[in-house]
Amino acid sequence: MTLNTSRRGFLKSAAAAGAVLFVGATAKGAMAAGQSADAMLTPFVKIDASGQVIAIIKHFEMGQGPATGLSTIIAEEVGVTMEQIGFEFAPSDPAVYNNLFFGAFQGTGGSTAIANSWEQYRTAGATAREMLIAAAAQAWGVEATALDIIDGQVTGAGNSAPLGDFVAAAAEMTPPEAPRLRDPSEWKIIGNPKTRRLDSPAKVNGQAQFAMDVQLPNQMVTMIKRTPQRGGLVVSFDDSAAKDVKGFIMAQTLPTKHGVAVYAENTWAAIQAREALEVEWDMAAAETRSSDEIRDEIMAALDAEPTYNVNKAERAAVKSAVDGADTVVEKTFYFPLLAHAPMEPLNCTIEQTAEGDIVLHDGAQMPTGPHMAYQQIFELPPEKIHIKTMLAGGSFGRRATPDADYQVEAGLAFVMTDRTRPVKLVWTREDDIRGGYYRPAVGHRVRVGLNADGTIAGWEHQVAGQSIAKGTPFEPMMVHDGIDHSSVEGIGDSPYQIPGMAVGLTDTQKATSVLWWRSVGHTHTAYVMETMMDMAARAAGRDPVEFRLAHLTGDEADQTRKAGVLRLAADKAGWGKAPTGRAQGIAVHKSFGSYVAEVVEISGNIDDGIVIEKVTAAVDCGIAINPDVITAQIEGGIGYGIGHAMRDQITLSDGAVEQSNFPDYEPLRISDIKMIETHIMPSTVAPTGIGEPGTPPSAPALANAIAALSEDSELVAELPMAEAGVYFA
Known part of the structure; x- marks a missing residue:
């Protein structure tokens, strides 16, 4: 059950019900525990005398699963089942509930919920477990090392009792400075594919309270x-x-x-x-430009010298290397404004x-x-x-x-x-689509030079678009040396080992309110990187998978993990073995600390209609806390990315948005993709993001599949695909 209350409210209500053990952190980040609401810290877990364990969720739940993920971590460390734990959302208190990746700011985003809370919640759960065990050991006159908590029972040394019996005594104790974290060999819930979401039953029966x-x-x-x-x-x-x-x-x-x-x-x-x-x-002072004018300004910026050199490469030397290459592959891309369009306005x-x-x-x-x-x-x-x-x-x-x-x-x-x-x-749906915030309009121009042996000699890359962070409170965190990293993430910092790569950036005037959109800059940078890698592979006469692997030969984690998901997705999809009449496209990308590769298999043709038969995904997001949630997020990310690339855009006429609702800003339909199959790489690395990484590779994998349909097929470089003449059955 999901509970919503204020800080003062949940502390007072819990205390009034009897003995309560709170475990959390002080404003300085040190673990603390107690039962006094007045002298208490801001808790991550509370346990009452009935043995009810409540995880205090510091991250917002919009369907991506942190309420289940963080509760899973607490349940595992304390020693209770998922049926024995509930959750509440934390109150607004950035002194302790801050996002560790955002500084002194409480918030959810950038696929950071589990990644920044992993150690915090493990430690809080372990602290609670050791305090309860210490109280039981004292009551029974046995060594604490002989005891454990299993399925909500403190057990060992011939004794067993519900953990609630020891809450009052534990709340009077001093918490351990360094509680023992459970070894992965002890895990029963973390990584278990049978673990289901905590919030699903309430959402199904109508008890869940949305805003x-x-x-x-x-x-x-x-x-x-x-x-x-x-x-x-x-x-x-x-x-x-x-x-x-x-x-x-x-x-x-x-x-x-x-x-x-x-x-x-x-x-x-x-x-x-x-x-x-x-x-x-x-x-x-109102905006009066049309979408065509905005596009023209972005394209003009691509024709000029960039304002910023992103990766400090010598542009003249890279240009010379590309110009002198045996083969040059080049393409110009354009990405329109996009609305977020969540189901709940x-x-x-x-x-x-x-x-x-x-x-x-x-x-x-x-x-x-x-x-x-x-x-x-x-x-x-x-x-x-x-x-x-x-x-x-x-x-x-x-x-x-x-x-x-x-x-x-x-x-x-x-x-x-x-x-x-x-x-x-x-807000109505029309309010949100016509007067909201949008993924920026962005243009890319890329020239790739290839040597006679099919290796990359140089890579020229220019980006022009509207900065998300500049002029906002997030500018000090996201903009360095004038460069808004969200505009170019996934290019200059790509794990690919590309010699002679020069990346330039020019900011253009904002046409409307712009904002991060699921996977932020990776929504367009992955599309460009992965379609250009395919074009370069074809120009070199090499298989797209083999060509990518040839540029992931390093022994650093970025190369090995990206190559790992690439191989896994290709293997599970039967790369190169598509049935007659079908084509496959592949893409792989790192975003938010995670690595995702996807193979899209299609049938049909662009005139009579393309059918997306199957998407096969492989993901490496570190330790898989909840495989079921990970699978759902990959599926959702694929659908979100492909759906928008297929047919969506926000256009302006004299500064006013022309779209209004789902009839003219159509989300993905369940019939658009016949099948999605997700494979999770085993890992012992700390968890990384999962809410967004499924989105970036999806559209380029589809684009690469369309380009592979026949020798006459061309890469779709301006989105949405429907505007480029691609029809979907």
Whole structure:
């Protein structure tokens, strides 16, 4: 069962129920334990006198599985089954619940949930186990080394009792400085393919509470009438027609003038009243470019010298090597704006308590952002602001905006009321697709020189597009020497051993609000790298798998692990043995610390329709905490990547988004891919990312399969594929 409460709330409620053992960390990162709510740390695990173990999940759950993964780690170390553990989402408290990869910031993203929490949660679970064992050893007068906790029972030396019997005594003890972590040979849950998600039953039976499910007593619903073009401001509005809508309460211009907040008794009334509202906009500073103009600007930037040299290679020398090569393979690529389009549109609910505290109910991916923003909006200290993190129906990065956009909207809408009624902000699907944040539009130009023996002599690579990080609070972390790493990740730092590689980058003007999108820069860099490797292999007369392996001959982990998944995917897919009438394409890529190779097998043709018969994936993400979750994430990542490459784009006309909903921004259908097969590489390396790494290789593997259909087939270099004349049956 998923519980949602504030820090003060869950500590007090647990303490009131009787003896409770809390185990977690102090603000300085040291493990601590106790049962006093007032003197307590911020816990990662709590155990009550009934023996109920609760994992406190510091990461947001949008379907990618950290609630199950982190609970699995705790359960394994404590010694309980998955049926004996529950979870709660942690409150907003970046002093301890910070993402270790993000600094002093609490948030989920970049496929870091398990990777940055692995040691923390193992240590917390082991600490709890050793404290309970110490209490039992003291009660029984035996050596602690003779005891263990198995399936929730403290057992050994001829004794056995439920772990709950020792919670009170354990809570009075000093935690061990270096608890013994269970050896992998002891694991029963970690790596077990039969371990199932904790949140699935509640989602199936309707008990799970998503942010959209929040319904507080006497709440109002607000929707925002937003500018149709980025940068427009409200001059005035007329709500005369809106007043005729049953349930309409009022309308007010946001203090930022970015829109008009419409308040109503329910969602339908808010939608109708907003449609009836007439707004005069100041468009002096608004975006007016069309998609064609934006594309032309990006292509012009590719024609010029890049602003930044990413990997410090001598560009002139690399150009000379390419120009002097026996064969030159070159291609120009373009990637359009893309929407995130999660199944649950954006929403959150805000209320004020009798004590004057502000409470936000939200599928909060980056709780530190709205927490800081609300301190300014409401002029309150941080301890007077509480964020109750709910489940979210997807995000793909959309809920992780640097400016906490929709939470700020809700806060501003609420502060304009008398605060006696909660306010629920709701976005429609059209709001999200037309007025949200997008994967940047990006262009690439690549020239690869090949020697007579088919080896790479030089690789010239230019990128032009809109920076995600520049001008945001994340700039100090993501931008170095002027280079936004998210624009070029996966190219200059590719594990391929490519001699004479020069990578240049030019930032172009942002056409709209841009944001990380599932796998961020890897969404386009993997496509370019992997299709160019195929083109180079064909030009050299070599097999695409063999050609890639020839550039992964190093003995460092990057080469050996990438080569490992490449071989595994090729073997499991029967590379080179496709039935008559079918073609295969392969791609392999490292992202977020993990390595994924995929083989796409297709039939048909681009005129009558291509059928994706099968996708075979191999993944190395370190220790596989939950194989079932890993498989699901790889499948989802493949579908997300292929679906968008097939037919999706966001286009602008005079600065306004033309798409509005799923009929003209169509997500992947379950019928689009007949079969996906995932193989997980065994590993003893610490876990790495899994939420995003399945996406980057999927589209280039499909593109390579299409190019391999016949001698006349060409690589699709401008997405979506449907716009390039590729028809899917």
